[in-house]
Amino acid sequence: MNRALRKAYLQALQIDSWVLRGAPAMPQRIEPRPAEQWSALMRGVETCERCDLCKTRTRTVFGVGDRRAEWFVVGEAPGADEDRQGEPFVGRAGQLLNAMLRAIDLEREQVFIANVLKCRPPGNRDPLQSEIAACLPHLERQIALVRPKILLVVGRIAAHALLRTDAPLARLRQKTHRFGEAAVPLVVTYHPAYLLRTPTDKRRAWEDLKFAREVLAGG
Ligand code: URA
Secondary structure: OOHHHHHHHHHHHOOOHHHHHOOOOOOOOOOOOHHHHHHHHHHHHHOOOOOOHHHHOOOOOOOEEOOOOOEEEEEOOOOHHHHHHOOOOOOHHHHHHHHHHHHOOOOHHHOEEEEOOOOOOHHHOOOOHHHHHHHHHHHHHHHHHHOOOEEEEEOHHHHHHHHOOOOOHHHHOOOOEEEOOOOEEEEEEOOHHHHHHOHHHHHHHHHHHHHHHHHHOOO
C-alpha cells in the first residue's frame, strides 16, 4: 500500500499510524503476587502494635485454612489455647466448630478460619471497641485475599463487629447479610463456646448451618 493510500485508509478508520506501529507502553501498576500479599499481611499481623493487646499476647493468631476457600469462618478472639499455639479454634470450642463444619460436609482444612481479634484479650474478657477497630483491617484484608463465597460468623461479638450493629443474635440469625464492597453473603450463628454451655441451642445452630449451605447454593 503506498503512503497516500495508507494515510487515507487510516483516516477512514480514524486510527493513528502509531497505533499500528505499537502504542508506547502505558505505565503499569505492578500488583504484588498473591503469595507476596499474604506474606506482607502475615508480617503485618505478627508485628502489629495497633493496640495494647500486643503487650500481653504470647503469640498472634493469624488464621488458618485454605486461602482459596469458599467458606470463611469468623470467630471473636483467641483464647488461652489459641494464644499458646498461634492457631484459631484449637481448644474445646474448636473441637465443636470442627464437628459443626463436618455436619455440613466440610473439613477444617477446606475452610478459612480467622478471628476479629488476632491477639487474646487478657482473661478472655470481651474485646474493647477500640481493639476491634484497630484489628478489623487485618480481617478485612484476609477476606479480600481469600474472596470467599460465604462468611459464617460465629457469635454475637464477631457479628456485631462485622455488621456494625448491636442487634441481639437471635435477630441476626437466619438472614443473608452482606459484607464489604464485594457484598459477600454473611450468615450468623451461635459461637461454639456458647453452644458448649447451652447445648439445647445446637438444634438452632444446625438450622443456621443448613441455611448457610442454602445461601451458598444460591437458594
Ligand atoms: N473462640 C474464638 O472466637 N476464637 C478462637 O480462636 C477460639 C475461641
